[in-house]
Amino acid sequence: MPDTVDPWESLRDDLRLEPVADRLKRLRARMWLIVQAAAGAVLAWVFAKHVIGHELPFFAPITAMVCLGLTYENRVRRVIELAIGVAIGVLVGDAFVHLFGSSWWQIFVVCVVAMSLAVLFGAGQLLMMQAGIQGVIITTLVAGDGEALNRWIDAAVGGGVALLIAVLAPMRSTTQRPRQRIIALVGNLAMLLTETAQSLRIRDLDRARAALATARQLSAELDEVRESTLEAAAAASVAPLLAGSSRRDVDAIRRLLTPLDLAIRNARVLVRRAESSLDEYQYIPPSYIDMIAELANATAVIQERIVTQEPLASAREDLISLARRTTVRDPRAGLSAEVMRAQIRSIVVDLLVLSGMSLAQARRRVPPTREELDPG
Template identity: 65%
Template sequence: MSRARDQAAQAGHAVIDPLLDELTPGAARGRLVRLRARAWLIVQVAAGATAAWWVAHGLLDHPLPFFAPITAMICLGLTYGDRVRRIVELTIGVAIGILTGDLLVHAFGTGLWQIFAVAVVAMALAVLLGAGQLLMMQAGIQGVMLTVLVAGDGEALSRWLDAVVGGGVALLIAMLAPVRSTTQRPRERAIAIVGHLAEVLTETTQALRNRDHGRASTALRTARELSRELESLRATTAEASAAARLAPLLSGEHRDDVREIQGILGPLDLAIRNVRVLARRAEAAVEDEEFVPDTYIDMVAGLAEAAATVQEQLERQGPLSATREDLVNLARRSTWSHPRAGLSAEVMRAQVRSTVVDLLVLSGMQLSEARRRLPATREEFDPSSPDDAPPTSPQPG
């Protein structure tokens, strides 16, 4: 009995403790922050529903245009990148569902099997027309609604017009009153990613200096998470770009800001990939107790400083070209290899060189110019290089 009571108590704690956590001041503050972030969107959605009802009921004289506000709310709740396509899908889906339901109800009446038949036929037709999941579901929902409610003569067309009204109102609001935070979010996420990139390089530097395997492993885990962060940044930037195109009232400054972040996505992706390889080889070097020259560790530290400068310039919205001089100096330092450096150390040197090119391109430099600024390695032009020196890594790029 005692064991059963203990298990029951543990189960109770498992249910109650998360609820109590939600009542803490910290959780309440977090919910308020989320509310403030979404307040403008909430106002837009509510205004869209109200305006759609007014247009359909007051101007078109539809007695119960319930689908007009529903369509407006669904469309305004979508991301900017999907709004136009989804609005069209919703309208077509409603038309298919209403047509199917109207025909079957007038031919066979209403009932259980009619609901099943209308749902199947409407969704099947939508799929045959190349519909996505949203269009398919809307076709089925509207067909079932018409079957259950039994629309009167002429109501099917009015319901389709209600969908058009709702979608049109949503599109108009999206164009005239965009969520400005949508265009600001890409820069915020880019700043965070570059900051994490600098953090990985700093942690890797300290791991190499102190021969700290745990620190090297932590840096590698963080480096691997950067790819997921970058994918989120790509989605956010695409949404912001669509908002900038749809919203004529957005200032040119907002559009330029989005374009700048779009321009750094490619080189930032390459820099993240190269730093991930660098962090992996650093962990291997520490684990295998491989000799890593201090000059190589200094290169990684220099790369961390360059990434931190990029982050600072993004925060200040300053010119990214401010990092070029430090990067070119780092490129010159990377030309000299150490005769005792092992495989992992040489791979790290090569990744530093590749990342330098990526960051130069990120700063706005042409790729050909960035490669030209990366001097040839010593072994490639100095015939006095020792014969037993390790082979040079391929030229990056």
């Protein structure tokens, strides 16, 4: 009988293993969004109660918080979906209460009808759920004259406040964060390659194992860069106060993500082979180790260009020079060494693409090996 995984045990392990520093970093990244949601709730409640005069405008702050959420992505869509969902739920719920009264079966029917209408409108999950929720609220808390309409007005107030905050709140730091994170990530990739070369040069297995652990962490760092880039793009798309240069900068960083992802994956394979070769006492030609060190230096140059916002094309020459050197095979090299040479060539292609070349152009800049030219 196959072993079953306890989801609670898995959750406990995740909570226990995640460092406190990582949790605090995530909180800092979300704090401005949390403040926006809280401010939106207060402003919506104050406006609905003291300006419009609703006695208990509970749905205004709820709508504002749901629309703002903890992400910039799809904020405008959330506002529209919530307003339509509330309108459908209020309409269906109010009609059923007036015609059939309030009981358990009306709740069932109202949920089915309201959510079905939302689906027919081409609803997303938020619109569909809000239609059902509002239908239940109307059915279970029988509204007095005009209260059903007031709930929709409260939702409109909350949505309007959320939309205003979505447009005005994003700061330039939101669009700067992806560049800061990708600079750190490219720097970490350069250090990883340097550590790999050093571990091979002095034949330090523990150092190679530490490098392999670092290589496995880079994908998680890339996910953070990707998430912050999506957030920045979403913020820049709706915030007129952010300059066009901010939007262009976010787009430029977003174009780097795919080739950087491939470079990290190939680097992980390279480091794994380095660790394996040391563990199995395999010979690695010094020229191959030098190529890894040169690749690290070329990666560091790319990081410097991203910092100074110079064209990445100026960092290509070192990569092209290295690509020429990878064509020569050392006759003493074993399987692991040859895999590392192949990975160096792949990473060179990835970094050339990152510098702005097309994949076809990058591949043409990496000459074929002698084995490829003369298989016999």
